[in-house]
Amino acid sequence: MAKRQRKRTTSGQQQEEESGQFEWIPLWGWILIFLAPLALSEFMFYKAGRSFSMVMFPVAWIGFWFWMMHRSGWPILKKGSKKQEEKGE
DSSP states (O other): OHHHHHHHHHHHHHHHHHHHHTTTSOHHHHHHHHHHHHHHHHHHHHHHTOHHHHHHHHHHHHHHHHHHHHHHTOHHHHHHHHHHHHHHO
């Protein structure tokens, strides 16, 4: 029983530390990190004439980001909502 509590405490502390790692990146920075590779790859596929890749890459890219955000608990969006709550108080 004590081991479970230690594991929960450790995992909770790890989540706080991991979410704190990227707090310095503003929301517009995350949007840029998301859109820049997407735009560059679309341009590359357009120049190469790869229409199938122009459709499939954005689907895979959005799916990848959705899964990573879902898996991590949506920390980027939670950070923005915390700031709004602080301003409202």
